[in-house]
Amino acid sequence: MKIAVLTKAIPSYESSIRVDSSGSWIDESVVNFVVNESDSYALEEALQIKEQLNDDTEVVVVIMGNENNTSKVLKDGLAKGADRGIFINNENIDTDPLSIAKLFSENLKEESFDLIFSGLQSDDLGSGQTGVLIGELLGMSTATLGIETKMEDGKIKVKRELESGWFQWVTLPFPASVSIQSGINEPRYPSLKGIMGAKRKEVKSLDVSSSSNENKQKFIELFIPKTEKVTEKITGDVDSIVARMLDILKNTLKVI
Amino acid sequence: MILVVLENQRGNIHAFSQEAVVAGQQLSEKLGLDLSILCLGENASSLRDQASDYNAKNLILAQHDLINTYSADGYSKALSQVISELSPKYVLMGHSYMVRDFLPRVSAKLNMPFVSDIIAVDYDSDSPIFSRQIFNAKLATKVKANSDTVLLSFQSAAFSSDDMQIGGSENQSDFSVNLEASDIKSQSEAEFQESASGVDLTTAELIVSVGRGIESQDNLPLVESLASAMGAEIASSRPVVDMGWLPPYRQIGSSGQAVSPKLYLSVGISGAIQHVVGMKGSKTIMAINKDEDAPIFEIADYAVIGDLMEIVPKLTEEIQK
Numbered sequence: 001m002k003i004a005v006l007t008k009a010i011p012s013y014e015s016s017i018r019v020d021s022s023g024s025w026i027d028e029s030v031v032n033f034v035v036n037e038s039d040s041y042a043l044e045e046a047l048q049i050k051e052q053l054n055d056d057t058e059v060v061v062v063i064m065g066n067e068n069n070t071s072k073v074l075k076d077g078l079a080k081g082a083d084r085g086i087f088i089n090n091e092n093i094d095t096d097p098l099s100i101a102k103l104f105s106e107n108l109k110e111e112s113f114d115l116i117f118s119g120l121q122s123d124d125l126g127s128g129q130t131g132v133l134i135g136e137l138l139g140m141s142t143a144t145l146g147i148e149t150k151m152e153d154g155k156i157k158v159k160r161e162l163e164s165g166w167f168q169w170v171t172l173p174f175p176a177s178v179s180i181q182s183g184i185n186e187p188r189y190p191s192l193k194g195i196m197g198a199k200r201k202e203v204k205s206l207d208v209s210s211s212s213n214e215n216k217q218k219f220i221e222l223f224i225p226k227t228e229k230v231t232e233k234i235t236g237d238v239d240s241i242v243a244r245m246l247d248i249l250k251n252t253l254k255v256i
Numbered sequence: 257m258i259l260v261v262l263e264n265q266r267g268n269i270h271a272f273s274q275e276a277v278v279a280g281q282q283l284s285e286k287l288g289l290d291l292s293i294l295c296l297g298e299n300a301s302s303l304r305d306q307a308s309d310y311n312a313k314n315l316i317l318a319q320h321d322l323i324n325t326y327s328a329d330g331y332s333k334a335l336s337q338v339i340s341e342l343s344p345k346y347v348l349m350g351h352s353y354m355v356r357d358f359l360p361r362v363s364a365k366l367n368m369p370f371v372s373d374i375i376a377v378d379y380d381s382d383s384p385i386f387s388r389q390i391f392n393a394k395l396a397t398k399v400k401a402n403s404d405t406v407l408l409s410f411q412s413a414a415f416s417s418d419d420m421q422i423g424g425s426e427n428q429s430d431f432s433v434n435l436e437a438s439d440i441k442s443q444s445e446a447e448f449q450e451s452a453s454g455v456d457l458t459t460a461e462l463i464v465s466v467g468r469g470i471e472s473q474d475n476l477p478l479v480e481s482l483a484s485a486m487g488a489e490i491a492s493s494r495p496v497v498d499m500g501w502l503p504p505y506r507q508i509g510s511s512g513q514a515v516s517p518k519l520y521l522s523v524g525i526s527g528a529i530q531h532v533v534g535m536k537g538s539k540t541i542m543a544i545n546k547d548e549d550a551p552i553f554e555i556a557d558y559a560v561i562g563d564l565m566e567i568v569p570k571l572t573e574e575i576q577k
């Protein structure tokens with residue numbers, strides 16, 4: 001079986017996010033790029049499937065972006081145990097999910113993956129569409145928000161998280177594209193042996209920087225969200241804080 | 257035409273769908289386009305009855321044996337047929353887990369953009385501009401779409417169902433969906449809950465919600481006593497459930513429940529976007545957190561900056577007096 005894991009390099013949660021001079025993207029020079037959280041769970045899930053099947057299953061870590069932002073994340077995936085990598089160089093800032101998915105699909109098509117795993121959404125653009133779009137473009141069956149997977153009778157069973165504490169098992173024939181929810185396993189750390197071995201692993205480099213895919217949606221202006229709410233700050237010693245809270249609960253809101 | 261697609265949630269129109277109808281009504285008025293509402297698949301005829309006063313020009317029913325229960329394969333194919341036939345300018349849904357699961361398939365099938373998780377709509381003369389949160393809600397962006405048909409999904413509470421315009425529909429019609437058994441590649445089992453819950457947080461007037469700031473399960477009784485003194489339901493953010501301190505049906509947020517109580521008192525919750533989408537519709541938000549920069553304070557009416565371990569017991573004691 002051939003499993004692709006789509007990973008993305010995104011600004012770390014602690015990074016300072018500032019709008020750049022163009023107004024339509026952020027200043028990347030002050031940003032530390034790390035792997036998108038749910039993608040690391042997707043990679044772990046793929047590695048565990050490979051270990052369980054214990055056959056010639058191959059896990060391929062796939063990443064798109066410019067080399068500067070992505071190389072560490074790709075190396076880390078290989079060090080954790082992916083068999084090889086595919087680096088899709090894209091110097092452009094692409095923010096249209098459909099255009100991004102087409103670039104992936106066009107470049108992954110000939111690999112004929114049985115399974116594509118991705119994180120449920122990226123913590124930068126947050127569209128939550130890429131895995132499903134690629135699934136459709138490549139004629140695969142799809143499922144999202146997987147919180148458990150099982151291989152059974154040549155199919156994959158996925159436990160999907162629904163809303164309000166409900167769940168559902170769906171069985172998908174291969175090829176399948178499945179998005180993975182955070183928290184479903186314990187992503188491993190790369191071992192020293194893994195880190196050394198990663199240097200010898202094959203990375204296929206492709207370049208889509210000159211692609212002419214049309215963007216059907218565009219960011220026209222980034223802005224800092226403003227709150228319309230007037231917030232009353234309640235500070236001080238415990239007694240005065242509690243007194244003010246009681247006053248609000250009793251007299252303003254009349255809930256106690 | 258503006259087409260709003262309703263989602264079934266255990267027999268009723270999903271709350272997010274009602275908000276999408278309000279978005280549809282406003283878009284329809286602003287752009288001078290007719291509003292149509294599509295009841296698709298699961299429970300569709302009952303949804304049509306429930307939507308009869310949604311002030312839509314057309315109420316459309318699209319049913320087929322193969323979409324009586326949801327599947328991404330069936331729904332994406334059926335909705336694609338409706339869109340191809342009716343050519344609406346905008347197709348609106350709530351940004352639910354089901355929509356995330358199948359609407360990108362429609363986007364890819366029909367080669368049309370899907371602007372997801374929209375928080376606001378503005379207009380540049382007559383052309384709508386959609387706002388979305390990016391970088392974990394640290395920034396937002398205005399998005400313009402360029403296509404004859406654009407798919408849209410709205411974040412919970414971007415529009416309020418209180419603003420629904422009531423009125424009958426002029427026309428009712430049936431759309432005939434063409435599906436074959438071979439179109440449905442995936443097999444879905446029945447939906448289930450992990451633990452039986454007698455609690456419906458969505459109807460609670462008062463909610464006390466606890467987050468990671470409680471530090472240990474041993475401290476949970478502090479918050480439980482406060483909730484009980486106030487006559488409030490207890491709820492939590494995801495980490496508390498992930499650690500097994502409270503059952504999943506107490507969880508508020510994108511993977512839990514969405515609530516809009518009269519008062520939401522959050523205790524030790526930082527306010528990650530996944531939590532905030534489930535509670536920002538609350539009438540009043542009071543938040544206790546020792547970190548003055550906690551994102552929860554950005555949406556709070558009352559920002560209580562202090563140590564919950566001291567404040568909560570004292571407040572409980574005073575309420576009990």
